[in-house]
Amino acid sequence: MKKFLIPLLFLLLILFLFITFVCHDIYIPGIRAIFCHDKNSCLHESAHKVDDTAGWISRTDEWVEAVDDYRMTQYLMPAEFKDKHAFEIVFFPGIGKQKLTSVDSKSIIFWQGGWGGYTELYASIAGYSGGDINEIPLCLQQFYNMNEINKTVKGLGY
Numbered sequence: 311m312k313k314f315l316i317p318l319l320f321l322l323l324i325l326f327l328f329i330t331f332v333c334h335d336i337y338i339p340g341i342r343a344i345f346c347h348d349k350n351s352c353l354h355e356s357a358h359k360v361d362d363t364a365g366w367i368s369r370t371d372e373w374v375e376a377v378d379d380y381r382m383t384q385y386l387m388p389a390e391f392k393d394k395h396a397f398e399i400v401f402f403p404g405i406g407k408q409k410l411t412s413v414d415s416k417s418i419i420f421w422q423g424g425w426g427g428y429t430e431l432y433a434s435i436a437g438y439s440g441g442d443i444n445e446i447p448l449c450l451q452q453f454y455n456m457n458e459i460n461k462t463v464k465g466l467g468y
């Protein structure tokens with residue numbers, strides 16, 4: 311009986327990973343692989359890949375400071391002058407006092423405590439932009455290689 315336990319656990323792990331990759335949009339850093347299902351999610355996952363390839367821009371102090379400055383400015387700005395995606399960025403999960411978004415246990419992110427933070431914001435802003443650098447807040451544009459992100463998205467067939 312014992313000798314079946316390890317292969318069974320291995321099989322369950324493979325099944326878990328298969329469900330995760332087929333049902334979810336995901337970027338896997340170790341092998342730089344992307345699984346995505348539409349243009350928006352491919353933009354998001356491609357931004358993760360370009361971020362990773364560039365040495366994780368989203369983990370630099372420069373990115374964090376630029377995001378914090380932008381959030382503060384947008385937070386204080388009268389509603390009629392706020393950027394289109396200001397609300398999503400100001401109240402992004404896992405940044406400032408915002409809690410991470412909880413996700414179902416079939417996702418790998420569940421085991422990281424939830425979804426959000428500066429790295430997810432980086433990818434999400436690329437998603438909001440629709441692939442157009444001009445749709446990214448001016449003070450954050452310098453952190454994006456939109457040509458590379460769009461090239462990656464095209465390579466995925468979107």
Ligand SMILES: [Zn+2]
Pocket residue numbers: 354355358430433
């Ligand atoms: Zn992401």
